[in-house]
Amino acid sequence: MIHYTCDRCKREIDATTEMRYTVQIQVQANSDSNRGDFDEDIDHLTELHQILEGIADDEFEFPLPETSHCSSYDLCPECHRQFLKNPLGRDSVLALGFSNN
Structure with missing residues (x-):
């Protein structure tokens, strides 16, 4: 049997009784510096x-930028709700945008 663990809170997820979110x-990498330079x-x-x-001759390779990265994470239902509320993990105080009076 495969065991899953929430990557946020490290709690074991019982896939037979509760939902597991991925x-x-x-x-x-995204560079917009070349826009308009046609x-x-x-x-x-x-x-x-x-x-x-080059593709037909198998000489051409598609180089991936060093900044490309793909990741997959498992979340329990509670951590999934928290993730949806704040996917970038920003401080809620900063999101309010109070001025420095």
Whole structure:
């Protein structure tokens, strides 16, 4: 039998009597610095053709940025409710946005 543990509170989850929730998080690098820099001198069809030829010859590999990361976490029902209330784990005081009077 497979045993599950909540990755947040470390409590054992009995999958036969209670719901187990899985949270999957995927982080990718995103650079918006090239927006609006469209270079008309680049032949995009030729570049695409070269990439596709490389795939056919098994020479082309898709490099993943070092900042890519995928994770999966198991949560018990209580931790799932808490996660949905505050998925980024921010302090609730900061979310109110009080001024420094």
